[in-house]
Amino acid sequence: MKKNVLLKRVFGTMLFLIITVIGMAQTRRISGYVQDEKKSPLEGATVALRKTKTSTVTGADGKFQLTVPVGKVSLAVSFVGYEATIVSIAEDQTTVEVKLNESSSRKLDEVVVVGVQTQSKRRATMAVASVLSKDIENLPSPSIDQLLQGRVAGLNVQIGSGEPGVAPTVVVRGNTRVNTNIGDANVSQARALSGPLYVIDGIPTNPEDIGNSIDATGTNYLAGININDIESVDVQKDAAATAAWGSRGANGVIYIKTKRGRSLTPEFRVNVYGGITAQPTLLNTLTGAEERKQKMDIINMYASPANLQNLPQILTDYNNPYFNNATDWQGPFYKQGSVKNVDATISAASNIVNYRISMNYFDEKGIIENFGFNRYSLRGNFDFKINSKLNSQFIVALSKADRQRGRKYSNSDENTPVSGSAQPSSLYRLTGFDSSNFNGLSGKLRNKNVNDFYTASLTLNYTILPTLKYTFQGAANISSNNRDYFQPSDIDQVSAANGSGQASYAESNKGTYSTYFITNSLNYIKKLTTKNNRVHNVAATVSQQFNRNISNSNFVAGYNVPSNNIQVVSGVPQANLYGSSGYGADAMMSLLGQVQYDYEGRYLLYGSYRGDGSSRFGDNTKWGYFPAVGAGWVVSEEKFMDNTKGVVSFLKIRGSYGASGTQSQDLYAPYNSYDIPGTYNGSTAIQPSYTNGLTKNNLTWTKTLQKNIGVDAQLFNGRLGITADLYDKISKDDYYNFQLPFYTGYQSVEFNAKDLWVSNRGLDLSITTKNLSSKSKLQWNSQITLSYNKNAIAKLPNSNRTFVIDDAYGTGRIFAVGQPIYQMFQMKYLGVYNSFDQIPFNPQTGNQLTYFKGNHKVVPGDPIWFDLNNSGDVWPDEDNGSQYGDRMPTGDPNPKFTGGFVNDFTYKNFSLSVLSIFTYKRDVINTSFQGQISSIVGGYSSSINSFASNRLPDLSNLNYWTPDNAKDPNYQASFPSINPFGSSYYQFIPISSMFNEDGSYFKVKNVVLSYQVPAAVTKRIKLNRARLYCIVDNVATFKNSTMPNPELVDQLGQYTGGLYATPTRFTMGVDIQF
């Protein structure tokens, strides 16, 4: 029996060979070139011989070769997004040039992956927006998330820090997270907002989980992926799209697909760019004699003769070389940075194997000493066609990223040694110590932050029946991060000399996070044609998934390392030695069903149902279920629309409703954990954790219910495309840090808050236009994206109990129904009392208005603070009826409108792309200015000495109250008096809205000019293709606020002045194919 089979095979093979040989004798080869309207080669177009269905795919140079029978033949040439065409080839013709016109509904033919199902945008009922590789390639950024800014409606990306390798905030359709730990600066810079789930080549990854488990370096997880390896990014926004991701999809899903081999002939491509980053704009500051003069002018306005006799030496002793300087302290911190990038790719596609292997080196040097990021990465995507029924994809990627972080230890640390608001007066001499502190000292530190990423994924597709396909995917994702930190002793030589020197400190902190992912899916696709030629399409998918994450970490640290030449933890005294290791594991098992149905491509229905069983949920509530439904009506397919085809080429109305969720961030939430607080008489003590010590058997996923109504339209032959979505999203049962009543003995517990509802409602609008006729040589296409989001707390626990939490910079935040999350809560600042007659009287006592619990009688030059409770005294914490004194909601850090404006121009071989982004209606706080003002006057510990020794902020544009000006009865000051001798009533601490500013901005984010070298030239230099490009990043920012860049704020809208700037960057590059 076995022998028979073998014989059959051998015979069969021989027969095949013979036929092939015979066949060859009767064929000829033709070669050709496929290009688009702009004469750019089209890579990946299919060229098929109509008769035999043999086909090939064009290479990156647009070229193809095909074996065809002798005689006249016709070729069908097609490419996604272009109108297919048929060309006839004459008997003697051996070369052909084909031009494809861009299809009017190009974007509609793209496909997106939702859950485990592939859907065409034409027939999808969900809200998904895409960014393609051509939009983002070569932009000099270490991570993809930054490049999505302004390109996707409904996605709000804010780059609060330009520090290389740091993640921006990415929020899909409004923040749903109510974090009550915002008093911790690290939280406000990392975990205050709800971030999306990323799915990279089918593998779900939550960077936040990784950050929670292993966070040695704080480097952006996505920075491990080379931008130029990315083929497309789909942002999935509504419930129909996100419910398929179940208990992880509530905050949107970002699906990233990497590139595969396409070119028939093996090709080698090299792409190099490099550039410089300008020194950032420094804050205006007066130095030297000017600064002294400004300070003396202010002093002379207020000082008594006695005051003048006791001025600090720094102001009086201007012949002293120590106090006769003009140092702009910002100068030593900031310098010019640079960026360089090299990509090399080899790829090919054939009938049995496709491959693409890419290598990348990216290196960014920061604008502050010892800041930077570099990455080496290697990625291989392979497709194997094993037989007509079985094919397989294999992806392997490795990358290593090294991030330099100066002297930063934790993410919330200032970047510069002296914070923006605490800079000393310019009159101080920059000593050798200072310069070493600013320039060299971080060099003495060792601060090594290395992230490694490894991914391997294998997919098998087996066609069981023509209508039924089985898919297996197995993947492993391993991410590790290592920090080695060393700080020598007495780094601060001044305090060392004063006897309060600092011990040396060494730390080694390593963690590995591994994700394993297995899916088994069955996919059934059937096209049913009824007797009367009606077409029903059905696609049904069932899938089973298993996901397991394991994290391992270890940490060892010690003070008092014996020598500053030893930069590791070695020889540390026992009492100063700290070590710990960590382990965390969680798992999720899921079942997913998805059904798509359409009738004649006109009426669309979609339904999905997913069940997730997660180890992070409590025993009683382990399984969560997430249904979603969608429906669509392609109006333009209706008969009655036939007459309007010229105007409306495509019109679809769709709607969806469904549930998705998020998992607890705590891997072991159902288990109450116990702590080791210390010892009692030398014996170990163990107690339940006061913040997580209670059992949570009912802990479950959070629930987000979302309604979406959308319209997709292509008008005027595709010259105008509109996609608009209205959504209403309610997030319930979010994990909430319950402050427990004191008598329970526990501080807090993280639990689903049944009564915590957050509402996000809004509009996503995306308009694409072709502004010029397709016949025009100059092409100008535009895209406008606009996201409007209204964020509000809809319900609060404990019968909607309002509460206030101060953030890390002292600004109160109110959590109240109807208010947006993190709404600022301050005393309202309304200007300045210019004269005595403007000051009101206390209605009860008839006394003059007071501030600070009666301790300060208001005088001209004081700020006008709104007396909300009408008590005759204005102060935040007065316990006179109102728990919060005179504080009121004053500002919303959540932007109402965000969006982008893209303009692409092409003319002959040139193309120019300009991306602008904007944020409108957002309140931010200039804490930097507040800090400076309050450290010189009206702060916690300001005095004439701090007035003299701190840098004065730029007052030239500040109309602050002065006694002289006030003699004019019509005088209107816009800022209170700055009186270094006046009594401080804490007027400049962050309790009033005095420092709130309009955080809106419009920014020309980048301009890309590229030039396709003509084929004639490339041929001469033996290249297939060459492109030159130059890019200017962060071109210009238009804003209303006084700070240099209102985007550089933390997640709660605080501008500290210490965040890493995002200055203009210039890069040039060349992309060559051999």
Place this chain on the structure above:
Amino acid sequence: MHKQISFLKIILPLLVAIVLTGTSCKKYLYEAPITSTYGASFWTSQSAVEQAANAMYGQLRASLRSGGSFFINGDLASGTFVPGSDQWNYATIKAANNPPFNFSYVPYLEGDLQDWSRFYRVIAQANVILLNVPKIPVSMFKDEGVKNSYIAEALFVRAYTYFYMTRIWGDPVYVTKSYDDVDYGNIPPIARTKEEIVMDSCINDLKTAAGYLSFAGGDLTKTIRANKGTVSALMAHIYAWKHDYPNAHKYCQEVINNGGYDIEPMASYGDIWKGQTSNESIFELPMQYNSNDQQFTNQGSWAEAQFDFFATFVKGDIVDNRKNNCWISPDNGMVDWFFDADDERYKTVWTHVPASGGDPSGYMLLKYTSFQYQKPDTKTLPYINNNLVLFRLSDIVLLDAEALASTGDLEGARKALAITEDRAGVATYVAPNNTYDMLDEIVMERGRELFGEGQWYYDLIRTQEAQGWLEAVGYPSNGRLSKANKGYYWPLDMGKLFPYNNLLTQNPWWAVNK
């Protein structure tokens, strides 16, 4: 047919694979942490219960020590000392303040002085022990006695904590259960319980505890945990607080006769605070440096040895000049008023210092002076290596004197007084011949003996009705001290506590006076 077979061939293994992965993966959905222990796995051994008990005592220590509140409440509020000159925000807790001893305005000290939350952690720890220990089989313990002793210790610590809180804030919110696996967003509020009722419940608990414990006097290692002597001492104090003097006398006698404690001779008087050194000590909290203590370096609430806590009383050479101000009992104050010059205690635990560092001239207390450095070579990481004594025999002897005097046994009271006065070498303070004078003398002798031990203020409250000492030390006679107003208790930080318990009420005096 053929098609069907191949179809099955594919589908069957597939189904098997799916089912297999499904079942083998399921166990991962119930994975427990290995980085920390948790409730269900923790309460399974005697050593775990021991660790939980350690945590309970450690919490008690941390709570009493927090912000120096133990001495602020027990000593500063009685006017014995004036605060250090750097402690501007303690200035309201002085007789010289207007109004005097203004407990409602203590900037930045609200968390320690007006917020009792930390004591509920101690109570929660006791409650969690009382919830879980009975569920553990006896076989996990050495014997039933050991198991019961843990229950008794938890009952004692809970009673001690409620008693301590009551003496500061009056009626507590009384909780004897563990809040586990409840609806955390909707925990019902609880009103305060009358202190008389709470004290009765505590006595009931202590009676149970006494049955489970035995006396340990003479074994110095046992002074840091509850035993029958500790329990009896607490019962004596609670009965005295209730002015149930016959019962107070009974339990004082129990301690004196059966406890196994001795009065420390004057020559080694300082040993009382040295730490498990004196057989006079009934109950003390260890605050000694040990090299295993990882919390020492950060000097947080769990650090066993600290500097700041005891350093409140000392400055200058004693602490290697790390401080130049401290709490002083000023000239013409209570030290001059109460002590005879030949009182040995006056010579031993007080030293006269001139005005310095902004402090007035007066007397510095020398009970806690075991100053040391962890790193003597670099003079870094200082600490004061003394223990905090909560009950000692002299305290109980004098309490017995008070009980006797209050029940009319002046001779018995005189004999009891003589024990401490004789030791101090001054048997001749006064020879009171009426109850009022006798009680006055006892209050003063308690002061002489216990100043700087966080006790005397409560003595003044306890005897206020009969003796009126609070006015004598500077409290106003404007109704604040009346039985109805209870202005000797501290106010609660309602702004902080009320939102989480809207049945909570303010103490009467502070509800209207700010």
